[in-house]
Amino acid sequence: MIEMSGISNVFGKWSIRLAIVVLGLLIVSCVQFKPATFYTGEVRVPPPERPERISRVVEPLIYKDDDRDVWGIEKDECKEVSLSKDIVQSGHSAIKLRWDRNAEGCTWAGIGIGWDGYVGKDLSAVMDHAAISMYVRTIEGRSFGLPFVLTLEDYSGGMGFCYTGNKYFERIALDEEWQQVIVPLADFDIETENLDVSNIKQLQIELQQSGAVYLDNIELIFHTPEEREPWLEEEKLPDPLALPVVLFKDEFINNNGWGLISDHCQRFELSKDDFAVGKQSIYAKWDATGDDCHLNQFGVSWNRWHPTDITPIIEKAAIRFQIKMIQSAAGEDISIRVGFEDYDRGTTHVLVQNSHSLSGLYGPQWTTVLLPLKLFPTDADLKRIKHLYFEFIGTGECYIDDIQIVAVDKPVDQ
Amino acid sequence: MDQKKYFTASYLALFLVATIFLTTSSCDRDLEDPAGPSLIDRFADFESVDTLTASQNTVDFAAGGTVFFRAAFNKSVDWILRIEGMQSGAVKVIEGFDLRLDESNATWNGTATTPPLFRDEECMVTLSIPEEPSYGDTLMITSLSQRPLPTNFLVTDFESDPGANIILGNFEFKLVLAETGRRSDFPAVVGDFYYILTGNPNPDFNPFFLGLVDIKSSIAGNPYMQLPQASPSQIYFNWFMWHDASPHAMASVQIAVDSNDSGDFEDGQDAIFSSENNLMLMHTGWRHYSFTMADLGMTSDDVEKIVAIRIVLLSDHDNQPTPPLQVRFAVDYLTFTIGQPLSF
Amino acid sequence: MNIQIKILVLLGVCAILMAPQSYGQDGSALPTPKEEDKDAGVRFNGLGRTILRNTEIDGPVLEADPETIRRQVDGEFLLDLQINAQPNDKTEVQSILRLRNEFGGFFGAGMSVEVRELWARGIIGNAIKYHVGDMDIAMTPYTFYNFEEEGFVNNPAALEAQREVIYYEQFYGNGNTRRVQGTKLDFGLNFTHVLRDADFSAFIARVRGTDFFTIPSRYTSGGHMKFRTRNISDSLGMRADFGFNFVHTFDDLRSGEANTGIRNSIATFNWDFRLYQDRNTTVSLLGETGRSSLTETHDTLRTALFSIDDYFMDAGFKVAFREQKITVQGSYVDIGPDFFSIAAQSRRIDLQNERSFYDRLGPDQQRRRMSIFDLNRDNLMYTFELSDRLMPYDPRFSNTMPYGLATPNRRGARFGAEYGGSEDLVEARLDAAFMSEILGQGTEELKNFTLLRAAANLNAHQLLDFENKLRFTFGYQFENTQRGGVPVEQIDLMSNMVELGVEIELFKGFEVLVGGKYLQAEGNEYVPQIDRFNVVRNFPEGYEADDREQLLAVGLKYNFNPRAYLTMQYHNFQSRRGENNPIDYNLDQIFVIYNMLF
Structure with missing residues (x-):
């Protein structure tokens, strides 16, 4: 059997010795193994392209006048929900909500809208580009918050949540004038309850705490988050260690x-x-x-x-x-x-x-x-x-x- | 950059440069000829650049003279230089694959590719290229003398009368004596004389064996051939054999050893060594033959007591027609050489 | 024991010695019950494919050739069932079973069942990965690299469907990998000073089996050590990454009765020295240098029957402007005539392979010259196996670097520039190479090569605000080979290849594809006949080119989803050599491909 080694022909014995020395040095120095995994790569799924119109991928109108797909318009221990005909933002009816989660016997309060006849709706193409827009006003007085948890539910029971904090308000507080509340879909937490955005069943409005508002014109609109201007422009400092x-x-x-x-x-x-x-x-x-x-x-x-x-x-x-x-x-x-x-x-x-x-x-x-x-x-x-x-x-x-x-x-x- | 990192960077850069240098500095390529056959040789149209010339018009080979030929082409070709003695009919062929003929590849020292040997005669030199049939070039030169052959261990060249040193065995009288014996009717290999054996096979009585001639070692001056001590495999016996292309002639050349130490050749008592196979003669003109003593199964002791050379004329009876045809051959320049066959 | 095996063992031993330092290792490859539960599973994936093709031929070449059938219909139905089992997060096995039925095969005729892929892999102590079975290996372009085939610059999408099939069949993966069968070991180290990390890899694979008589088994082994440094200068972003690479291919003379075998070794050092980096600009020096040796030895005589060695160097720079999306690079290369690297110089296209259709034509049944049509269509022309001699090539398609970047006997400069990305309005690339021979072939005169390649994609839908895809693609290659000398030595071969493609997505997933490809080659060349290894035996005849080839394609494609499509196309091909040449011919092809990954 021929024992001639090609490597020794190429680099001579020194390459082998060098490799062994390098390896030895590595072993004695401060070294740790890299954690090994089978799959190091991450398959990136490109974000869906923004459709020209929302209506191309999903029915944008969630509620306007038509209450056929709305459930929870009733009075119970927690809430009193009805349709208002006289106070509307547009059209001929709005939803009037009055609720108190602290009321005796109250465990859950809310309404649901399975718009577009409860078909499975695919929001994946608009999740990064659209928002839920709704018009809200108080029944009376001012309110600095709107204690809604907007919940998207899919047909397999997955859910995504977003709390309608006042950062979504058009003005600082709700008052007796209609104002638009825009909640970007991108702000929804869809991970916790594994929402399948490609098969949405309904939008639930979970009512927290207590309040009394009118709600009208709920729809999906295109929304591009405004770039936030930093409060302070941070000064770029010279290297404090650049001697002298x-x-x-x-x-x-x-x-x-x-x-x-x-x-x-x-x-x-x-x-x-x-x-x-x-x-x-x-x-x-x-x-x-x-x-x-x-x-x-x-x-x-x-x-x-x-x-x-x-x-x-x-x-x-x-x-x-x-x-x-x-x-x-x-x-x-x-x-x-x-x-x-x-x-x-x-x-x-x-x-x-x-x-x-x-x-x-x-x-x-x-x-x-x-x-x-x-x-x-x-x-x-x-x-x-x-x-x-x-x-x-x-x-x-x-x-x-x-x-x-x-x-x-x-x-x-x- | 702080100092420590500066040094680190320097070391790394140095390491990089050193590695490249070490890898490549000892790597001077020893580029040889271009890869593959020459394209000019392979594809270019042939052209003669210089015509055939000789370094001299006359050459005295006996004095050790040589002559070389010159010619040049535009590409390397297979060329054949053929020199033919106009009297002897000797032929010398020099072949090569080259761009030119010159002293290195086309020098002639008087030897012959085909015997006989050149003598003092006009010689025609022809240069040809097989791949270029339309090309040919000739010239004439004069050979002033024959290139001497070694005579150290010469048995005989038949130039002088052998006297009793040759014994003709004409068994059943099948040899044609008029056409048998020392003759000079056609050019000999060396000098003028050769020895010819001619026989008429007798279909009724041993049609195979026609006759023989025993040439005693004493023809060279001593009862035994005076050969140096050497391995039998290194001692060659050489002879030239003429044949006229007539069919059915065969020859057997044998060595007689004085096995009874009588100091003379005694047929029937001394040992005869011969090769296993007889020579079937098919050629025309002279041809050189040789074998070693070892080929015949002789030992060193046998070699020391060679008393005679026997040459037997045979007829290929099995293939002879009826009546059988006459057969003949001639021999010339019987000699021993050491280490290699005779170079002529 | 072979030196590669020693190194492998050494690496393995080191890895085991160091295992106690490794992160979270449990000292065993066996998973804990918890791990077993968490990641246990068997997955079934695979590929289904149907091809139906109708190919017709006509033209002058058939006028005196009544034997060649004018129409061929072929196709196949194929299912590759991939079974992946991962009993825990440290062990994984996979096999692909292939069920295939040729078009026209009934009741089992033409049907085959075979194992297309089989491997197992695992992790020892969270630190060392091993892999046994089929694997894809790629190292550097000079050591182990399955370089791209010629004849393509920016292939129109209309011509890609059949090529995708070829790539799948030949295991041409990303990163120029080559499919081999063997075993592999990988691990990495993290450092605290100067070096950031290091990756080590070693493999050994059998690339040829023995016939138990004259052909011995052949093995390829190798590995690399890659080191990444920390920033040497934060202000400059300076970093120096480097690596050592070894590949050794050898015949095992204990297998079979063979008594001669080869040893081909390549050892290289590569580097990527980042000189400067800021938010937008990166300047790097990069390259590779090394040596190769090749010996053919006799087992019992213990002598080298053939021996060559040589070196190469490839040193260059790269400048990238991130915001402008421009990258420029250049390099000087010097690759010796005797540089021999089996695993880097073996071509994908083997011209000696018999094609699956119309391999011979005409009254003399001469072999057809390889064409752009064949390159796009015929899987049988392709191979992923290693060749121990420089394989024949067609100078019309690639003469500057027929053996990839590691083409021996080349010296010169290479340049490249890139602009944009796949989602930009314009994506473009330009490459150039100005090379010459180092050692003449059949003459002391040297060939000079000029190669220009340009590719561009125009995403016109961005320009027109078209909601679906409207994309124009363009590819161009110019190659010129010149050599001086006396007329018989002179070479002047020029080739141009143009590729044009249009992809129109009429509605979501439904595309109309139009493509064209044109090759023109003119001039003369001498293509060496390689005896063995890299030895030029002869120049059989002068290579004359006066060729024009044109391939037009139009088709429809429907993408059911990113993993499944159906396409139907019509291709028309014309081959012309000179004027009114009796060997001219035309090919028409209609085919349907349904391809589904699941």
């Missing part, structure tokens, strides 16, 4: 800084007296030793107050700023904490120390401070950071300028 992010240089980024206030505990303000870059810096003078001095901070959001996930850059970014001390003994750590706060008020901070200074000391000259993000404890939810803050403890006086989030592998400007 300049948080302060003459002013806070997007003017989203806070805390530049002056009182008896602190004096935080923009100053043109001294600066490291640009034309002005932040002047800070503080005395937080007082009992009522609790919030000696300023800070900035660099993502327009949207939560920011800084975890992708923790390993490779740092807070960098320049500082010039006015009151501080040379060589001492300075009493400033730099921290992040998340949207649950969780904070994480680092006390600025000599080791963070590129010159090793803080004094009356501008010194660059570099705080790698990996120094910050994971006390706060770093995936939902609200802002960066500077907290001043004890007493002191300094200028701070050029606050940035930078990549740590880049050389730091002196």
Whole structure:
């Protein structure tokens, strides 16, 4: 038997070894099997095309004057349904309904319309294009809701439901003027009770709670849902992790800084007296030793107050700023904490120390401070950071300028 | 792109490029000739580009001279170059499939495809192409000498009088002595003489066997043939046999071994080796024959004691008419060769 | 043990080792009682088909041919009963039983019952899929690929009915699959870093049985490893997908008395490197490269009687504009003369097959040239089997790439552009290939090929606001082959093929179909006679073309529903070669097809 392998002719033994190595690596790495199924594809049934007229596929008129296919026009424990001849929207009769589901002995209230002589009606071609339109008015007064559950029932007992909330109203509320209520067929829940839309028996109007209305001209009409305009146009934000992010240089980024206030505990303000870059810096003078001095901070959001996930850059970014001390003994750590706060008020901070200074000391000259993000404890939810803050403890006086989030592998400007 | 992903992308790109490079860089195709037969050879109309010429008009084969021929065509064809000695009737045929004739494929060193051998004579050279019957080209060249044949193990070429070294066995007097013996009536293979046997079958008494001639090894100068030590399968006995196409002649060529170590050939006492089948002669003119000692069943010891060559004239009696026809053949240039049959 | 089998076993072992990590696996292929209840079931589906055809022939070719019958009536009644049993959601078996009766067969004559398809498949541990029996395999265009047949660009709907029958009979599925019988194993992995996921597949199939004497069993095995990466750059949408593909076809010399067999191996690397993607635009580099080897070996001599190897490269780009619905792509290809890939170069049309009607005509009973009529009608011309030599082809239909994308001995550029979708007013596609040979055939001069293909559909009902379908279809192919050299080497063959179709839906489901197809070919070529594998033995004779073929079709089709239709059509075909050629002929055909999937 010939044992010569064609593959070894083609790629040599290396291809086999490579395949085995790759396979081995896959096995030891963090890998999971994909769930396997027989049928991964989904057979897409194209949506039926919109017919030119609804009448081509189904009788659109559900109720107008003719009550032969209507059941439930009666008076019982729950309701009193009759035909109104004097108050009509059009034609010569409307349905007058008055019901109270809380009445004693009442278990179910409603009427049904098996329009088109109760033939099986195929709505599949219009389910995405049509709506049930009906004209409604109160018998008296105003009503902010219409507690109907419109129910389509098929000949095998399947049902589809839709509650006629006021979003379907022509106006805000029902009143004693006729108004059109349009309930799109697409809003019907046809899944729960497996409605077969190709074989509809009737439309039921289940009456909930209590009410008193006239109902007229129920029909299927074409309906295209209006596109809803968003309440607020969401602003497209720049990538908050695109380094470097300049948080302060003459002013806070997007003017989203806070805390530049002056009182008896602190004096935080923009100053043109001294600066490291640009034309002005932040002047800070503080005395937080007082009992009522609790919030000696300023800070900035660099993502327009949207939560920011800084975890992708923790390993490779740092807070960098320049500082010039006015009151501080040379060589001492300075009493400033730099921290992040998340949207649950969780904070994480680092006390600025000599080791963070590129010159090793803080004094009356501008010194660059570099705080790698990996120094910050994971006390706060770093995936939902609200802002960066500077907290001043004890007493002191300094200028701070050029606050940035930078990549740590880049050389730091002196 | 952040740095880590940058590196990942770089590695992937590098991997991609490296794979393509490795797969293709060692793949210089060694493209040979076009696939399939040449379309020109297959379909183009034939044209002669250069006519037939010879590298020289005279050639001295005895001095090792050769001559080659030139001709060229527009496509490769099956060509046949035929050289015929005008006196000897020797024929040399050179065949080939090529675009041209030149030194590499059309050189002649004086050998013959059909014996006899060319001698000092005019030779007509004809170039023909079977597929192109309308094409033909000829020229004449002169052979100044015969191409020498090897004489190391020559038994005899009958050019000199054999004396008592040839014994004629004319049994029942069926040989026609007037037409039997050393003769030069028609061109010999080499030189002028050959040995002819002619017989009239006697239908009444052993019509099959007509006569024979025993040629002793002493004709070459020694009681035994002086052959090198070699496997019997490597020792060839060669002879040329003439026949006139007359029907019913058969021949048997046999080797006599001095089995009684008398140092001479003694009929009836020494062993005779012959091939199982007799030669049925149908050809016209000279033809070369050979067999090995192993073909006759001889051993190395036998080969060392070859004392004679016996050539027997037979008649195909079963097919002879009544009265039977005369039969004949001639032999020339009896020689042993080592390793391969005689090349002439 | 063969190396493919080793790999298969290795994959299987790895899969089993990794099974404990898999999602929701229960350690067994056996279902739990609950699962058994949930998905147990036997389903009956299938296909029913009736074809009745009346074909008539006339023309000069019959004037001296009294023997050929002028009219043939044929047809069949066929029921493919598909039985699918899924005792649980991890096991499934299926068979298709075919009951067939030829038109004119009575009382059992011409009737046949056969098993058309039989397979079983299952899932091990929610992770590994296995499949045994009949299966459809497709890999890359250079490894295992059932490339499309020639002679079609955008076939009119009027001519599609018979072609659909051919596709069904030959198991031509979506994705250029080829039907084989064997076993297959698939599984996938999800990754957390860099790689998104990977798919592994391995199969082995017997593609030829032994005759127990001189023909050994032939097997094709292979598999792929496909890797998808995560976005390397989110901002650019950069991604690099790649895969390794192997196919190995070999003869089992232990079967039968044969002592020579072949080994054909193809190993390739393919990639799809997405450089950039935004909401509308995608830019990708994609391609495939690899090597093939072919050896014919002697079992006992252990020597290679024949051996070739070569490589190919196909590297290109693709740019897609989603909103504009435009896709543009191009590639450079270099496929060596000795690149040999059995499962990618075997053609669907076997010109040596005898046709089911009028295969030979005329006083000398010469074989008819293949025509556009035959391509549309005759199932017997088609095959899905693998050929171990480059099959004959007709240069009038396809000369640039007669063996698909993997056609050997080609170098050049291919381009393509697409516009629109099937529901748009206009859907169009344009393809071009500018290729040349790498190694001359019978000469050192190289052939140059130009191929243009254009297809368009116009959904005119959108333009006219016509409520039913009104659709015009168009297809065009231009092919030109040129070679220089001395006159006997020169080649100049040009062919044009035009397809026009109209589909008018008079009312829902009822369509009037009109179609036409025209082929014109003129010039000369030499079609090599392949001895074995890819060895050119000879050029039997110069191929001369001065052909005009015209096929017109008109018919009615009623779609009872998307799965059942009835169509009745009339086709008229004319074959003309040169002027007043005595071998010209005409064919007229009327047929009815009722086709139902259930």
